[in-house]
Amino acid sequence: MIQETEPNHTPGSEELLRVSGLRISFVTRSGVIQAIDDVSFEVKPGETLGLVGETGCGKTQTAISIMRLTPEAGIIEKGEIWFRGTNLAKNIDKEFRIVSKKNRKVLKRNKAKLNNLERELADIRGNHISMVFQEPMTSLNPVRSIGRQVSEVLLTHDLPRLSNRILARHAVPPEALREVADALAHQRVSRENIRELVGKYDIPGLEEQITSVIYRRDISEGSKIQRIKGLKQEVNSASLPFLRGVSAQGKIPAAYRFPARIPILRARFLGLLEKEALAVSSELLSMVGMPNISSVLKGYPHELSGGMRQRVMIAMAIAASPELIIADEPTSALDVTIQAQILQLFRELKANLNTSILFISHDMGVIAEICDRVGIMYAGNLVEIADIVDLFSDPRHPYTKGLLSAIPPSDRKVETLGLIRGSVPNLMNPPAGCRFNTRCPFVFDKCSQMPPPIPVKEGHYVRCWLYEK
Amino acid sequence: MKGEKVIGGTRYVHAVDEAQLTIGENEVVGLVGESGCGKTTLGRLVLRLMEPSKGTAFFLIPRSSIDRYRTLTAGSKEARTIEREYSIYRFDRRKMKEFRKDTQIVFQDPFSSLDPHMTIRAIVAEPMKAHHYRPKDEIDSKVSKLLEECGLGEQFLEKLPHELSGGQRQRVAIARALAMSPRLIVLDEPTSALDVSVQAQILNLLKRFKSERGLSFLFISHHLAVVRQMSDEVYVMYAGQIVEKGETEAVFNSPAHPYTIALLSAIPVPDPTTKREKILLKGEIPDLVRPPGGCRFHPRCPSALGNCGWSPDEAIGSLSDVLASSGFPGLSEALKSRDCRIIDDQTFEVHTSESLDASQVESIKRAVAAKKDNQSNFALRAVEDITSQSDTTGATIRVRLTVPLVPEFTGLGTRHFVACNLFPRGSTGQGESNEFGGVEPPVRDGQH
Numbered sequence A: 001m002i003q004e005t006e007p008n009h010t011p012g013s014e015e016l017l018r019v020s021g022l023r024i025s026f027v028t029r030s031g032v033i034q035a036i037d038d039v040s041f042e043v044k045p046g047e048t049l050g051l052v053g054e055t056g057c058g059k060t061q062t063a064i065s066i067m068r069l070t071p072e073a074g075i076i077e078k079g080e081i082w083f084r085g086t087n088l089a090k091n092i093d094k095e096f097r098i099v100s101k102k103n104r105k106v107l108k109r110n111k112a113k114l115n116n117l118e119r120e121l122a123d124i125r126g127n128h129i130s131m132v133f134q135e136p137m138t139s140l141n142p143v144r145s146i147g148r149q150v151s152e153v154l155l156t157h158d159l160p161r162l163s164n165r166i167l168a169r170h171a172v173p174p175e176a177l178r179e180v181a182d183a184l185a186h187q188r189v190s191r192e193n194i195r196e197l198v199g200k201y202d203i204p205g206l207e208e209q210i211t212s213v214i215y216r217r218d219i220s221e222g223s224k225i226q227r228i229k230g231l232k233q234e235v236n237s238a239s240l241p242f243l244r245g246v247s248a249q250g251k252i253p254a255a256y257r258f259p260a261r262i263p264i265l266r267a268r269f270l271g272l273l274e275k276e277a278l279a280v281s282s283e284l285l286s287m288v289g290m291p292n293i294s295s296v297l298k299g300y301p302h303e304l305s306g307g308m309r310q311r312v313m314i315a316m317a318i319a320a321s322p323e324l325i326i327a328d329e330p331t332s333a334l335d336v337t338i339q340a341q342i343l344q345l346f347r348e349l350k351a352n353l354n355t356s357i358l359f360i361s362h363d364m365g366v367i368a369e370i371c372d373r374v375g376i377m378y379a380g381n382l383v384e385i386a387d388i389v390d391l392f393s394d395p396r397h398p399y400t401k402g403l404l405s406a407i408p409p410s411d412r413k414v415e416t417l418g419l420i421r422g423s424v425p426n427l428m429n430p431p432a433g434c435r436f437n438t439r440c441p442f443v444f445d446k447c448s449q450m451p452p453p454i455p456v457k458e459g460h461y462v463r464c465w466l467y468e469k
Numbered sequence B: 001m002k003g004e005k006v007i008g009g010t011r012y013v014h015a016v017d018e019a020q021l022t023i024g025e026n027e028v029v030g031l032v033g034e035s036g037c038g039k040t041t042l043g044r045l046v047l048r049l050m051e052p053s054k055g056t057a058f059f060l061i062p063r064s065s066i067d068r069y070r071t072l073t074a075g076s077k078e079a080r081t082i083e084r085e086y087s088i089y090r091f092d093r094r095k096m097k098e099f100r101k102d103t104q105i106v107f108q109d110p111f112s113s114l115d116p117h118m119t120i121r122a123i124v125a126e127p128m129k130a131h132h133y134r135p136k137d138e139i140d141s142k143v144s145k146l147l148e149e150c151g152l153g154e155q156f157l158e159k160l161p162h163e164l165s166g167g168q169r170q171r172v173a174i175a176r177a178l179a180m181s182p183r184l185i186v187l188d189e190p191t192s193a194l195d196v197s198v199q200a201q202i203l204n205l206l207k208r209f210k211s212e213r214g215l216s217f218l219f220i221s222h223h224l225a226v227v228r229q230m231s232d233e234v235y236v237m238y239a240g241q242i243v244e245k246g247e248t249e250a251v252f253n254s255p256a257h258p259y260t261i262a263l264l265s266a267i268p269v270p271d272p273t274t275k276r277e278k279i280l281l282k283g284e285i286p287d288l289v290r291p292p293g294g295c296r297f298h299p300r301c302p303s304a305l306g307n308c309g310w311s312p313d314e315a316i317g318s319l320s321d322v323l324a325s326s327g328f329p330g331l332s333e334a335l336k337s338r339d340c341r342i343i344d345d346q347t348f349e350v351h352t353s354e355s356l357d358a359s360q361v362e363s364i365k366r367a368v369a370a371k372k373d374n375q376s377n378f379a380l381r382a383v384e385d386i387t388s389q390s391d392t393t394g395a396t397i398r399v400r401l402t403v404p405l406v407p408e409f410t411g412l413g414t415r416h417f418v419a420c421n422l423f424p425r426g427s428t429g430q431g432e433s434n435e436f437g438g439v440e441p442p443v444r445d446g447q448h
Helices: A059-066 A105-109 A110-126 A146-158 A160-170 A174-186 A191-199 A208-214 A221-229 A241-250 A270-287 A293-298 A306-318 A337-353 A364-370 A388-393 A398-406 B004-007 B009-021 B041-047 B065-071 B077-086 B093-102 B118-132 B135-148 B165-179 B196-213 B225-232 B248-253 B258-266 B312-325 B330-338 B358-373 B377-382
Strands: A017-028 A032-041 A046-052 A075-084 A129-132 A324-328 A356-361 A371-379 A379-386 A454-457 A461-462 B028-033 B103-106 B185-186 B218-219 B233-237 B242-245 B339-344 B347-352 B384-390 B394-401 B409-413 B417-420
Touching: A017 A059, A032 A059, A032 A075, A046 A364, A059 A129, A059 A324, A059 A356, A075 A371, A129 A306, A146 A160, A146 A270, A146 A293, A146 B330, A160 A241, A160 A270, A160 B135, A174 A191, A174 A221, A191 A208, A191 A324, A208 A221, A208 A270, A221 B312, A241 A270, A270 A293, A270 A306, A270 B065, A306 A324, A306 A337, A337 A356, A337 A364, A337 B242, A337 B258, A356 A364, A356 B339, A364 A388, A364 B118, A371 A388, A371 A398, A379 A388, A398 B196, B028 B041, B028 B225, B041 B185, B065 B077, B093 B103, B093 B258, B103 B165, B103 B196, B118 B135, B118 B165, B135 B165, B135 B330, B165 B196, B196 B218, B196 B225, B218 B225, B225 B248, B233 B248, B233 B258, B233 B339, B242 B248, B242 B409, B312 B347, B312 B358, B312 B394, B330 B339, B330 B347, B358 B384
Parallel strands: A032 A379, A046 A356, A046 A371, A129 A324, A324 A356, B028 B218, B028 B233, B103 B185, B185 B218
Antiparallel strands: A017 A032, A017 A075, A371 A379, A379 A461, A454 A461, B233 B242, B242 B417, B339 B347, B347 B394, B384 B394, B409 B417
């Protein structure tokens, strides 16, 4: 039975995400597809873990199961997904996703439980874990402006931040801004410098605004100084209690819920936050290197190129400062020069935000550029996991070796590329034991049983009987 | 604007035509570029799946005729005779039918290029039926033979495309292309929809057919590593133009065009220990409805020169930025306003109500000179002269830009050509150009 809290979990423990023994099956008319079987890995804070594998190996299903976005036919049969002390895979014993006549009663009974789970998940999705998908055109809403889509994330997850920012501008003494502007005019300011300058005034949301102006790349030093000086902004006294309430409660206070919706009063209440969300959106877009931000905010997804759409997706993903970003083939639909730009952006975000990234790709080259550790998946199994350098210099699993030798090298011409014979097995009826045993050149009798993860060295595990001690 | 116009004038279609004749005997020509650069259009033009708005492509033309054709003026009687004989766009029904037998195409997406209603057997037999393959009763055995060569056994014959995996479908598409023993196959991104291990299988298969059957391929791909593995010669396209061409090893080992260099440096290397200096191109591929003048790559080029085709609009933008940060905010605003007038392709002037003396004009010039090496201000490299004229209402500044030079192909080695102003024509002296915009590769004698 799955426990509600992890027994050996301590709040300060090292990993951010731990997936263990995950098994997902898909129920289809022609049978049950065992898409994921016994997948375990962990993501540490600030780390980028890559998941590589071919089409249908289950890398995307693994990733989206972390956010419980598995399609309806998919059932998490077994396993735990621990994220910050919560098991996201709980309630799997009362799985309600298959709706058949027989299950309706169970569904009704579990409705309350389901709602609770959904509420918890809603808090985690976007707020703590966010996602960047492969095809940015289909994951952006075509009928809503970019500005509205990016600010929606903030309005859903980060209301206190928005109101804090407005309150900070209201409360900040003008001399503080002058001080910062002077510092900026005379020398280049560092993050610590600003923290020190702003630290004197205990105003949440102020430092963030000042740094975001200073680190903008699309405006000149002169206009930065002007912008900093112009940060001071009084708020209408009628809106102040509303904003303070939002800051304190983290949501729109009950007393304001109705007035905030009345069109005439909207500008005083909700409208303020919406305007602020748009301002934060433009900061986020500048962070992801978007040109012509003001026109992009008003524009719609179809007006942007693929690379720019992906930048919008990344801006939305980092909007609520999540601890974990799941990037599912974020560069696969892009051209190689645009891909290089987006990878550079991911590297900058890694360095600046210290976010963990679960990076899914089929391209070993991309993985090598961005990841700290990498897991290789084959037919629903995680066959090898290792430090990035170890994996490329010392691959152990026959599949990993085959995969690496099949990559066409860009720096030299080879006569024939390495091959993995045959094709991926049908997961409706996977081979018993190691799922690679139908294609493996080193297959022997023991391969009819599933090998456990065998340690090769610290942090390097391989699921292959060849390395059994 | 029609798709074919993107390709440009006569010479680009011709460039491929020459390459096609060269590959007649067992050559693979790679065509690389990013999406929207026109490589697929070029591939379609080669097969006359599209008609060009200008230009022609010759198929199986004897060496003597192409030599003769080059010396003729366009539209002359003899040129028209040659075109009638060999130009694929002038072929009559009978010749077109022959041409369709001799050329084939394999598309990128094996999921949409096979008819879902037909069995694999019917799909592969289709071209033979369409071309009245005789004797009829051999068709079946030939289908199984072709499929077997492509690595698919008898059990696939009666299957439908949806029962096959992506790699298997692409094998079927290749078997279908081989059915009429063509001379040339255009491979339009044949492996981009496939996984890397399957891609390796398909590439090895294609390599085998090349050597066993003496086939020629036009290999279109955005994947540079794949092109390097496959092709003998490579053409790099950018925004509808070929910017560099040559023997694969020469182009990959010593790329000359800044775009090629950036493209090569952008390939992610599957080796975490090598940390290469990357050239990150700024911006995106230009809109081909209104392509940039001069060299189409100049707005993104990390080493653009003054004569690469900067327009007054680009120069005004950079100049305005530079002036704003060097003490001329009024003039900077004026540049963005209606006070700024573009006189012709190289000149613009701006009127300001402030009066400007000679020393201020000098300091503008100095600011321009100081900032022109920043890549966002490369347009200032085109500024040739700044003059000012004072009048009662203020002053008028007139800026003259360098006349752009459209890059032409320059030979860098025996078989390596680049179209870039960094390599002015005749600077290296190797290889001779002809009016088709390149040095002619050896042309095989046709066999018609």
